[in-house]
Amino acid sequence: xxxxxxxxxxxxxxxxxxxxxxxxxxxxxxxxxxxxxxxxxxxxxxxxxxxxxxxxxxxxxxxxxxxxxxxxxxxxxxxxxxxxxxxxxxxxxxxxxxxxxxxxxxxxxxxxxxxxxxxxxxxxxxxxxxxxxxxxxxxxxxxxxxxxxxxxxxxxxxxxxxxxxxxxxxxxxxxxxxxxxxxxxxxxxxxxxxxxxxxxxxxxxxxxxxxxxxxxxxxxxxxxxxxxxxxxxxxxxxxxxxxxxxxxxxxxxxxxxxxxxxxxxxxxxxxxxxxxxxxxxxxxxxxxxxxxxxxxxxxxxxxxxxxxxxxxxxxxxxxxxxxxxxxxxxxxxxxxxxxxxxxxxxxxxxxxxx
Amino acid sequence: xxxxxxxxxxxxxxxxxxxxxxxxxxxxxxxxxxxxxxxxxxxxxxxxxxxxxxxxxxxxxxxxxxxxxxxxxxxxxxxxxxxxxxxxxxxxxxxxxxxxxxxxxxxxxxxxxxxxxxxxxxxxxxxxxxxxxxxxxxxxxxxxxxxxxxxxxxxxxxxxxxxxxxxxxxxxxxxxxxxxxxxxxxxxxxxxxxxxxxxxxxxxxxxxxxxxxxxxxxxxxxxxxxxxxxxxxxxxxxxxxxxxxxxxxxxxxxxxxxxxxxxxxxxxxxxxxxxxxx
Numbered sequence: 001x002x003x004x005x006x007x008x009x010x011x012x013x014x015x016x017x018x019x020x021x022x023x024x025x026x027x028x029x030x031x032x033x034x035x036x037x038x039x040x041x042x043x044x045x046x047x048x049x050x051x052x053x054x055x056x057x058x059x060x061x062x063x064x065x066x067x068x069x070x071x072x073x074x075x076x077x078x079x080x081x082x083x084x085x086x087x088x089x090x091x092x093x094x095x096x097x098x099x100x101x102x103x104x105x106x107x108x109x110x111x112x113x114x115x116x117x118x119x120x121x122x123x124x125x126x127x128x129x130x131x132x133x134x135x136x137x138x139x140x141x142x143x144x145x146x147x148x149x150x151x152x153x154x155x156x157x158x159x160x161x162x163x164x165x166x167x168x169x170x171x172x173x174x175x176x177x178x179x180x181x182x183x184x185x186x187x188x189x190x191x192x193x194x195x196x197x198x199x200x201x202x203x204x205x206x207x208x209x210x211x212x213x214x215x216x217x218x219x220x221x222x223x224x225x226x227x228x229x230x231x232x233x234x235x236x237x238x239x240x241x242x243x244x245x246x247x248x249x250x251x252x253x254x255x256x257x258x259x260x261x262x263x264x265x266x267x268x269x270x271x272x273x274x275x276x277x278x279x280x281x282x283x284x285x286x287x288x289x290x291x292x293x294x295x296x297x298x299x300x301x302x303x304x305x306x307x308x309x310x311x312x313x314x315x316x317x318x319x320x321x322x323x324x325x326x327x328x329x330x331x332x333x334x335x336x337x338x339x340x341x342x343x344x345x346x347x348x349x350x351x352x353x354x
Numbered sequence: 355x356x357x358x359x360x361x362x363x364x365x366x367x368x369x370x371x372x373x374x375x376x377x378x379x380x381x382x383x384x385x386x387x388x389x390x391x392x393x394x395x396x397x398x399x400x401x402x403x404x405x406x407x408x409x410x411x412x413x414x415x416x417x418x419x420x421x422x423x424x425x426x427x428x429x430x431x432x433x434x435x436x437x438x439x440x441x442x443x444x445x446x447x448x449x450x451x452x453x454x455x456x457x458x459x460x461x462x463x464x465x466x467x468x469x470x471x472x473x474x475x476x477x478x479x480x481x482x483x484x485x486x487x488x489x490x491x492x493x494x495x496x497x498x499x500x501x502x503x504x505x506x507x508x509x510x511x512x513x514x515x516x517x518x519x520x521x522x523x524x525x526x527x528x529x530x531x532x533x534x535x536x537x538x539x540x541x542x543x544x545x546x547x548x549x550x551x552x553x554x555x556x557x558x559x560x561x562x563x564x565x566x567x568x569x570x571x572x573x574x575x576x577x578x579x580x581x582x583x584x585x586x587x588x589x590x591x592x593x594x595x596x597x598x599x600x601x602x603x604x605x606x607x608x609x610x611x612x613x614x615x616x617x618x619x620x621x622x623x624x625x626x627x628x629x630x631x632x
Contacts, residue, residue: 005473011502012477015559016495020485029485068506148556149406155556195564242567245585276589283585 006042007069013038014072021080024246024284032080039073051100053093054081071101071111075118087126087291087327094119113143114154121161127331129168137162151189153196156182160200163207172211179204193238198249205231205256212263221263229260246280248292254280255296262299267307274300294323298337301344310344317341358492359483361528362475367521370449371472379445386433387466389424390417394509409552413514417459437461449520463510467519470507474499475525490574493529493540494563497547497570501562504551512552518544536573543570 001009014035021031036056039048042065045056054077078097082090098112098119105112117140123133141162144155159182166175183204186197205228212224236253243249254277261270278296285293301316321337328334362368374380393414401407414420422433437458441447449468450461478499482492500518504511511517522544523537530537543566550562595603603611 004470008470008473008503008506009477009480011506011559012474012479012495012499013481014477015474015498015502016478016481016485016487016492018560019491019495019498020481020487031485034481034484066506144556146403147401147407148554149401150404152406152556153554153558153561190565193568195567196561242571245589272592276592279589280585 001063003064003066006063007066010038010042010065010069010073014069014076017076021076022247025288032077035073035077035080039070039077042073043070048100052096053100054078067101067105067109068111071105071115074101075115082122087331088329091119091122091126091128094122108143110147113140116140117158117161121164124161124164124168127168127328129165134162134165134169137165151185156186156196156200160203163203167207167210172207172214176204176207176211179207193235195242198235198238201231201235202249202253202256205235205253205260209256209259209263212260225260225263228256229264232257232260246283248281248284251277251280251284252292255292255299258296258303259299262303262306265306267303271300271303271307274303289323289326291324291327294320294327294337295333297323298333298340301337301340305340305344310347314341314344317344358487358489358528359479362479362492362525365521365524365528367449367468367524370447371468374446377446382432383436383446385425386421386436386462387469389421390462390466391470391507391510393417393420393424394513398509406553407555409508409512409555411514411516412509412512418462421462433462434458437465463513464520467507467510467513468521470510471500471503471519471521474503475521489529489531490571493570493574494567496525496529497544497566498559498563500544501547501551501557501559504548504562505555505557505559508552508555511548516549516552518548539569539573 017031017035021028023029032054036054040056040059040062042062043056044062045058048056053074056077074097078093082093085093098115101112101115116136120133120137120140123129137158141155141158144152144158148154159178163175163179163182166172166178179200183197183200186194186200190197192201208224208228208231212221212228215221215224232253236250236257239247239250239253245251254273258270258273258277261267261273274296278293278300281290281293281296297316297320301313301320304310304313304316317337317340321334321341324331324334324337374383394412397412397414399410418433418437419430422430425433427433436446437448437450439448439450439452439454439456439458439461441452448461449465450456456464475496478492478495481487482495487495500522504518523541526540526544527534527537529540546566547562550565551557
C-alpha cells in the first residue's frame with residue numbers, strides 16, 4: 001500500500017475509532033486493542049515499546065505513513081491507554097509520546113505542536129501547573145496565532161487551555177478575562193450552542209464557581225454562583241439533547257448546576273441534581289471510579305453536611321477521598337475531602353453517625 | 355458485516371473503484387493523480403502571518419496539459435483520452451461516464467477527488483464492520499473522515515467546484531435509506547463540513563463535524579436515545595417533585611406513573627440481567 005493511501009486509511013479508521021470510544025463503558029468494545037494492532041502495522045514496535053509507550057505487538061516491515069497520520073493514531077492509542085490510569089500517571093505517558101515524535105518530526109511540525117498541547121493539557125488535568133507549562137502554552141498559542149490566524153480554531157483551543165492553566169495556578173481573574181473573551185469570540189463565530197462554544201461557556205461557569213468559592217462575602221459568592229447557574233441552565237439542555245443525558249459533557253453541566261445551587265444555599269435542589277449526576281456518571285463509566293465521580297461525591301458530602309445529615313455526609317466524603325486520592329493524592333480536591341471527613345468525624349456524636 | 359457497510363461497499367463508485375484498481379492500466383492513472391497533487395502543492399499560496407489561512411478556490415488553466423508534462427507523457431493526448439466522454443476500448447472507464455457535457459478536465463478532477471478520499475472512507479468502513487457500528491455512528495465517522503480528507507488535500511478539495519468528492523452523493527443516498535430529502539440534507543452537510551475546513555484549515559475533524567452535528571442528529575431519531583430521553587424526564591420529574599407534587603401531577607397521574615414505573619422496573623431488571631420481576 002502506498003504511503004498516502006495508508007495515511008488516509010489511518011485517518012478514516014482513527015475518526016471511526018474516536019466515535020466508537022464514546023459509547024458508554026459497558027458497550028464499549030476493545031477499541032484500544034484494535035488501535036494498537038493498527039499502529040503496529042505502521043511504526044516500529046521495538047522502538048515504540050522501548051520508549052515505554054503502551055505495548056504494541058511486533059510486526060515485520062511496517063508500512064510508512066505520514067507524520068500526521070502516525071501521530072493521530074498514536075494519540076488515540078495513548079488516550080485509550082490512559083483511560084485506565086489515575087490522572088497523576090497520565091502526563092508521563094503523554095510526555096513519552098511527545099518525546100518519541102520529537103525525535104522524528106521537525107520541531108515546528110503542526111502535528112507535533114498539537115501533541116505538545118495535548119501533553120500540556122494532561123499536566124493541567126493532573127493539577128501540575130508551573131511557570132514552564134504556562135510559558136509553553138503561550139508559545140503554542142503564538143504558533144497557532146501566527147500560522148493559522150488569530151481567530152482560528154486551534155488558536156481558540158489553545159486559549160481555552162491557557163485559561164485552564166491560569167485557573168489551576170490560582171490566577172482566577174486572568175483566567176476569567178481570557179475565557180470570557182474566548183466565549184464571546186466563539187459565540188460570535190459559531191453561535192451560542194455550537195459544541196465548541198459550549199465547552200468554553202462551561203469552562204467559564206466552572207471558573208465562576210471557583211470565584212464564588214474564593215469570595216469573601218456572601219453577596220459576591222451568590223453573585224458569582226448565580227452567574228454560573230444562569231450559564232449552566234442555558235447550556236445543559238443543549239448538551240442533553242446533543243450528546244444524551246448520561247454523556248460526560250451533559251453530566252458535567254449537571255454537576256456544575258448542583259455546585260452552584262449548593263453555593264446559593266438551595267440544598268434540596270443541589271442534592272437532587274448531584275444525585276442525578278452521580279447516577280448518570282455511573283451509567284457512563286460503568287461503575288468505574290473516575291475522578292469526576294469523586295468530585296460529585298465531594299459536593300454531595302458538602303450538601304449533606306450543610307443539611308445536617310452527618311451520616312450521609314461522612315459516607316460521601318469517604319468515597320470522595322478514596323477516589324480522589326487514588327487519582328491525585330496531592331490534589332486540592334483530595335485535601336478538601338480529607339478535611340471535610342476529619343471535620344465531620346470530630347463533631348460530637350460522630351461515633352453513632354454510621 | 356453491518357448492512358450499512360455492506361450497502362456502502364456496493365455503490366456504483368465502490369464497484370468502479372474495485373474494477374479500476376484491478377486494471378493493468380491503473381498505474382498510469384495513478385501517475386496522473388500524483389502529478390496533479392504535485393502541481394497543486396506548488397500552487398499553494400502561503401497565508402499571511404496572524405491571518406486565517408483560508409484556502410481559496412483553485413483552478414489551473416490547461417490542467418491536463420500540465421499533468422501530461424509533469425507525468426512525463428509525450429503529449430497531452432494520453433492524459434486527455436483517459437477522461438474524455440467517448441470511452442470505447444478503455445480498460446478503465448472514467449467515473450463520470452459517457453456524458454459529453456462533462457469535460458475531460460472536470461472528469462479528471464472529480465475522479466482525483468474520489469480516489470484521494472477513498473482510503474479515508476475505507477478506514478471508516480473497516481472499523482464500522484469490526485465494531486458493528488450503528489448507522490448514526492458510521493455517518494458521524496464518515497463526516498469526520500471527510501473533514502480529515504479536506505484538511506490533508508486542501509487544494510484538491512478547493513478545486514473548482516470546491517467541495518467534497520462527488521461519490522458522497524450516492525453514499526448519502528445509502529445513509530438516507532430511500533428518503534430523498536434526508537439524503538439531500540446529508541449531502542449538504544457534507545459540503546458544509548468540507549467548506550468549514552477550507553475556511554479554517556486548523557479546524558479538526560471533530561470541530562468540522564460539530565458544525566453540522568445538530569442538523570444530522572435531527573435527521574436520525576436514534577432509538578438508543580429513547581433511554582436518554584426517559585432518563586432525562588425521570589430526572590426532571592423527580593427534581594421538580596421535590597418542590598411540590600401537586601403542581602405537577604394529580605392523584606390519577608401519580609397512580610398511573612407509579613404503575614408504569616413498577617411495570618418498567620421488572621422489564622428493565624430482566625434487560626439488565628438482574629432476573630425478572632419477583
